[in-house]
Amino acid sequence: AQKVTQAQTEISVVEKEDVTLDCVYETRDTTYYLFWYKQPPSGELVFLIRRNSFDEQNEISGRYSWNFQKSTSSFNFTITASQVVDSAVYFCALSEALETSYDKVIFGPGTSLSVIP
Amino acid sequence: SQTIHQWPATLVQPVGSPLSLECTVEGTSNPNLYWYRQAAGRGLQLLFYSVGIGQISSEVPQNLSASRPQDRQFILSSKKLLLSDSGFYLCAWSAWDRTNYGYTFGSGTRLTVV
DSSP: OOEEEOOOSEEEEETTOOEEEOOEEEOSOSSEEEEEEEEOTTOOOEEEEEEETTOOOOEEETTEEEEEEGGGTEEEEEESSOOGGGOEEEEEEEEEOOSSSOOOEEEOOOEEEEEEO | OOEEEEEOSEEEEOTTOOEEEEEEEESOSSOEEEEEEEGGGSOEEEEEEEEETTEEEESSOOSOEEEEEETTEEEEEESSOOGGGOEEEEEEEEOSOGGGOOOEEOOOEEEEEO
16 A cells, blocks of 8 residues: 655754755555655645656755655655745655556655744 | 636634535646645645546545536535534645646635634
8 A cells, every 4th residue: 555654743953954854655556656745834735846756866956855765665855055934844745657547646744844043 | 827726715614504615727627636634734635536527536434525517626515514624625636647747736725613
């Protein structure tokens, strides 16, 4: 069965520190998608990244970077030089590539990040 | 471009009153539509999903129902609200085009049942 674990419930860092949010997933499929979403205090879920299970290249987008390792079933997210605006709840999610048109995405419990000025 | 609209943004309703939350998508056709609830400010629970007009599947038994009267319209309803229905409700859509696959969420409705 699918499962997404985000072991860190809450993290606090001082502004400009680097922080890594962990995500571990379980799936029996060889084809799947992984996602990260950000939920700022306003509540809206903001899409950050999608990664296909066949693409293990790490990705960097500005201060954000993602480390995908199939060997450990992890898809960790690092914020470099954190800023107060990074304070939010971050969700890791998993979707299996089903043959039907239904796309079920399983979300992890989320990690609440607080960046202290 | 595709957009998703969800309203109202906040709602305070008494116990036992009816509920109707609406979600519409623009700029895409035949999307998969979803209703999620986020209770206690954290985890996202999938309530309903729909792959087409009139096709609704429920993930968990509950006091709520969903309907899809038009291709890009998804409605969450209740005949009589319970206190436990309070939470943050999010509508989302995805398209069956895996070259650009992902969920897009609406801005959410914060429901408080009093």
